Amino acid sequence: MTPDWLLASADALAALVPDGASVAIGTDNSGAPMELARALVRRGTRDLHVVCVPIAGLPVDLLIGAGAVATLETSAITFGEYGTPHRFQAAVARGSLRLFDATCPAIYAALEAGRKDIPFIPLRGLIGSDLLKHRPDWKVQDNPFAAARDPIVLLPAIRPDFALIHADYADRNGHVFIGRRRDAALMAQAARHGALVTVEEVREDVDLMADETTAAAALPAIYARAVAIAERGAWPLGLDERYGIDEAHMAHYGELARSDDGFVRYLDTHVAPRRQAAE
Amino acid sequence: MSAVSRQELLIHTIAGLLAGCRSVAVGASSPIPGAGALLARRRAAAETPARRLHVTILGSRRHNAMNSGGVELFDMAAEGRVDAFFLGGGQIDGAANINLVGAGGEYPRMKVRWPGSFGSAYLYHLVPRVILFREEHTRRVMVEKVDFISAAGPRDDGVYRPGGPIGLLTDLCWFDFDRPRRRFVLRSLHPGRTLEEVRDNTGFAFEVAPDLGPTREPDAATLASIRGPVAAELRDAYPRFVDRVFPAAA
Numbered sequence: 001m002t003p004d005w006l007l008a009s010a011d012a013l014a015a016l017v018p019d020g021a022s023v024a025i026g027t028d029n030s031g032a033p034m035e036l037a038r039a040l041v042r043r044g045t046r047d048l049h050v051v052c053v054p055i056a057g058l059p060v061d062l063l064i065g066a067g068a069v070a071t072l073e074t075s076a077i078t079f080g081e082y083g084t085p086h087r088f089q090a091a092v093a094r095g096s097l098r099l100f101d102a103t104c105p106a107i108y109a110a111l112e113a114g115r116k117d118i119p120f121i122p123l124r125g126l127i128g129s130d131l132l133k134h135r136p137d138w139k140v141q142d143n144p145f146a147a148a149r150d151p152i153v154l155l156p157a158i159r160p161d162f163a164l165i166h167a168d169y170a171d172r173n174g175h176v177f178i179g180r181r182r183d184a185a186l187m188a189q190a191a192r193h194g195a196l197v198t199v200e201e202v203r204e205d206v207d208l209m210a211d212e213t214t215a216a217a218a219l220p221a222i223y224a225r226a227v228a229i230a231e232r233g234a235w236p237l238g239l240d241e242r243y244g245i246d247e248a249h250m251a252h253y254g255e256l257a258r259s260d261d262g263f264v265r266y267l268d269t270h271v272a273p274r275r276q277a278a279e
Numbered sequence: 280m281s282a283v284s285r286q287e288l289l290i291h292t293i294a295g296l297l298a299g300c301r302s303v304a305v306g307a308s309s310p311i312p313g314a315g316a317l318l319a320r321r322r323a324a325a326e327t328p329a330r331r332l333h334v335t336i337l338g339s340r341r342h343n344a345m346n347s348g349g350v351e352l353f354d355m356a357a358e359g360r361v362d363a364f365f366l367g368g369g370q371i372d373g374a375a376n377i378n379l380v381g382a383g384g385e386y387p388r389m390k391v392r393w394p395g396s397f398g399s400a401y402l403y404h405l406v407p408r409v410i411l412f413r414e415e416h417t418r419r420v421m422v423e424k425v426d427f428i429s430a431a432g433p434r435d436d437g438v439y440r441p442g443g444p445i446g447l448l449t450d451l452c453w454f455d456f457d458r459p460r461r462r463f464v465l466r467s468l469h470p471g472r473t474l475e476e477v478r479d480n481t482g483f484a485f486e487v488a489p490d491l492g493p494t495r496e497p498d499a500a501t502l503a504s505i506r507g508p509v510a511a512e513l514r515d516a517y518p519r520f521v522d523r524v525f526p527a528a529a
Contacts, residue, residue: 076395081519092392099387104398105353125401127438128431182348
């Protein structure tokens with residue numbers, strides 16, 4: 001019998017995300033939630049508040065291009081060695097995003113406050129940066145414990161509604177193998193409703209929490225709102241345990257996403273074929 | 280051994296700037312600093328007794344001193360455990376302010392938008408040996424005043440700031456940064472480059488060191504290290520860069 005935490009598809013996970021929800025998305029390096037992002041586009045999701053942890057790339061460029069994002073909080077949008085995020089740049093040029101430029105440790109610290117459910121957290125650095133001018137939600141206060149003047153920045157906590165994660169596998173109890181990717185745990189713990197997780201497979205033969213070495217590499221099931229299998233769910237990005245980045249497809253995306261028309265063709269071909277077939 | 284390439288000169292120079300470090304971290308999109316850190320690690324290991332240099336290249340699984348998620352780099356910097364880091368910028372100005380956000384127009388709708396500030400606004404304050412690194416040395420990059428300050432250069436504002444820039448490395452030269460006086464000082468010119476060329480391509484005022492000299496080139500053994508083991512190690516994080524610049528690397 002299928003357990004209650006295991007849903008049929010990434011599309012079933014996407015159906016849990018209402019318009020206007022806030023979602024946390026990590027970097028492109030390994031375990032980017034590409035199939036979940038495609039499922040959100042297929043659902044016609046609107047007005048998302050995306051928090052990048054602490055930067056993001058392809059899934060966020062795709063969501064922006066598809067018109068799913070109203071607010072973007074990030075320390076950078078980049079494809080690294082694999083091209084230019086044209087949809088992000090176009091949206092910035094049009095002014096169609098509410099943009100909250102951040103810096104990586106500020107996003108981590110604010111999520112840390114989120115998972116403690118404390119209202120704010122102080123962070124060093126930042127003072128003198130123009131980021132502060134454009135972040136009215138970030139405040140500078142004097143350290144109340146210092147004898148001499150010591151200004152420090154206070155950041156409001158971030159508690160996204162969901163963290164979106166792709167991982168190698170879930171075990172038979174719904175614990176998710178994340179290896180050293182602790183950002184996935186931070187995002188899931190800070191998220192009010194936990195993580196929506198796609199995995200390459202569910203391994204009935206594994207109980208991650210039963211062994212010290214695997215328990216240290218697990219996201220405990222309590223932080224996962226639901227799980228679904230999505231084979232090659234990070235494609236065209238890579239997943240360290242299984243496959244590398246699809247460079248040819250990244251180049252193809254880069255060419256099409258350069259223009260509005262090209263991007264629509266990309267969505268038709270690579271994101272929405274099932275829906276079109278059904279119509 | 281064939282002539283020293285542009286990249287090899289920079290990698291060698293960076294390794295020299297990292298002399299004596301115990302711990303170096305390299306951020307996103309930084310293959311040349313990554314290679315410089317790996318070369319410095321080899322040199323430390325060749326000392327007697329062998330010395331360990333902890334290298335963390337973001338995006339590399341193997342060359343990584345951390346295992347607690349992305350936040351660990353920032354916590355480690357705050358703990359005083361990151362001796363050196365690299366920052367660049369779409370624009371860098373004469374007061375060592377750096378801009379990673381965009382140029383022209385009014386924020387947020389700038390004419391040109393770059394990826395974003397990454398961890399610069401924090402690490403610039405906390406890492407003692409920040410090396411500013413930008414290959415392109417033109418007046419559009421080296422400006423009098425940046426259009427957006429991602430991370431502020433050292434200033435006398437009473438803010439906690441144990442770290443900051445030691446200088447700026449480009450395709451033309453190396454500038455020291457004089458922190459108390461908040462000025463760049465031209466220290467060395469890469470082979471074939473001239474003071475006039477640096478002046479023509481720099482939009483900010485700078486001083487010239489009385490002992491201005493040439494940037495030292497790597498010797499044959501160093502070149503062999505860069506082209507062999509360093510390039511091979513770098514592949515873990517920057518496969519495309521290695522294929523392009525060091526196609527012969529194993």
